[in-house]
Amino acid sequence: MDYPxxxxxxxxxxxxxxxxxxxxxRILLPEEWAQFQHYGGLWIExxxxxxxxxxxxxxxxxxxxxxxxxxxxFLTGYGEDSHGDYPEIDTLIALYLLFKNDxxxxxKTACFNFTQDVKYRxxxxxxxxxxxxxxxxxxxxxxxxxxxx
Numbered sequence: 001m002d003y004p005x006x007x008x009x010x011x012x013x014x015x016x017x018x019x020x021x022x023x024x025x026r027i028l029l030p031e032e033w034a035q036f037q038h039y040g041g042l043w044i045e046x047x048x049x050x051x052x053x054x055x056x057x058x059x060x061x062x063x064x065x066x067x068x069x070x071x072x073x074f075l076t077g078y079g080e081d082s083h084g085d086y087p088e089i090d091t092l093i094a095l096y097l098l099f100k101n102d103x104x105x106x107x108k109t110a111c112f113n114f115t116q117d118v119k120y121r122x123x124x125x126x127x128x129x130x131x132x133x134x135x136x137x138x139x140x141x142x143x144x145x146x147x148x149x
């Protein structure tokens with residue numbers, strides 16, 4: 001499934017310069033960078049679902065092309081009082097890296113608002129899936145996504 005065009009962010013909200021945007025460009029694949037520049041968000045295909053994240057704070061989860069709900073992960077510790085929101089680009093980078101490197105961790109951590117019935121998984125099943133993913137990564141010899149310095 002492609003990025004839903006009706007979810008595009010106003011182009012004036014997409015930063016053009018700065019360290020966070022330069023970091024985002026370095027970690028994204030060329031087609032992902034083009035998608036971000038056009039829509040202000042990213043469509044990420046995962047093992048257990050597909051995800052839409054954008055600068056408007058949208059974090060939608062899809063399965064088989066159908067919206068199943070939205071998810072929220074609270075990033076904490078920003079600023080002196082540790083109560084502020086993270087900048088939009090920093091949040092997008094953190095979520096992108098989480099989806100690419102630890103999709104299971106996302107499912108274990110996020111708060112979900114499901115729009116349809118989804119099979120809930122037990123802790124033992126999540127642990128089994130985590131071992132499965134670790135074995136898959138080891139067998140595939142796939143490396144984690146890391147920004148080049």
